Amino acid sequence: MDEKTAELRDIFIETTGADTVTERQSESRGSLADVDDPEEVRARVHDLVATMRERYEFETDLGDDALVSLVVGYFDGDTDEDLAVELDVAPEAIRTARLDLHLVRDTDRDAPFDMDRLDKLLVDGAADEEIAAKLDVPVEVVSEFRPVAAADIRSTRENYRFRDDFAELLTDDDLSQRMAEDARNDGLREATEDIETDVSL
Known part of the structure; x- marks a missing residue:
């Protein structure tokens, strides 16, 4: 159990007086944990x-x-x-x-604009030329960062699974x-x- 999970457990116990969630969270997710x-x-x-x-x-x-x-x-x-x-x-x-x-690195997101805006435009189905005009950057810059935003969107839709x-x-x-x-x-x-x-x- 990591530090964040432990903090959430303590808050849950303090507010509800129950610890059933603790038991469930202590189990390894899927069958991926504890493999060496x-x-x-x-x-x-x-x-x-x-x-x-x-x-x-x-x-x-x-x-x-x-x-x-x-x-x-x-x-x-x-x-x-x-x-x-x-x-x-x-x-x-x-x-x-x-x-x-x-697998997106933080440096992949070092764009000259707010990446959230690019994400929204992609979800809306905007073409690169339209995105470039709205973000006030060359089309080549949009082409560079589109795959990063697309990867983040796909990962988010899978809940980062x-x-x-x-x-x-x-x-x-x-x-x-x-x-x-x-x-x-x-x-x-x-x-x-x-x-x-x-x-x-």
């Missing part, structure tokens, strides 16, 4: 990625295995540049994949670091095998 086997965690992340791919129209060209490595690296604190090197793609491809997975499930699986520091290290070692091993294959003796 990296292979099991990776399999569950893979299932979440596959579910998202079925539900949404992904823009990314990355396969599910690469997306799992991206999610693991993201929660381990890797930058888009780090992940781009690891997965041998451009940082822009990492950004696209992240947004497909509802996927982002929260990823976080619940991967925010154990030791586990996340172990999985990230395993992923990097696998990538290094594959790169080494490619080098050995290409060498003619």
Whole structure:
């Protein structure tokens, strides 16, 4: 139970004199909590990625295995540049994949306008040219921030389900670091095998 949940529990008990909600909240949500086997965690992340791919129209060209490595690296604190090197793609491809997975960084929202206004205009179905005129910015700026707003909107409509499930699986520091290290070692091993294959003796 985190600090915020504990505070809410105390307030509830003080005002109602009952603690039935405490019992319900103390149970792990779904079956994601208390998993410390990296292979099991990776399999569950893979299932979440596959579910998202079925539900949404992904823009990314990355396969599910690469997306799992991206999610693991993201929660381990890797930058888009780090992940781009690891997965041998451009940082822009990492950004696209992240947004497909509802993983929005605070820096993604550093727009020269109020992002809430962009969200509202998108929900209303406004085209980029109309949005640009209303926000008084070039169309290219709207095109840059549209995917960020769209990812936030999709995530909000799901009540942040996927982002929260990823976080619940991967925010154990030791586990996340172990999985990230395993992923990097696998990538290094594959790169080494490619080098050995290409060498003619």
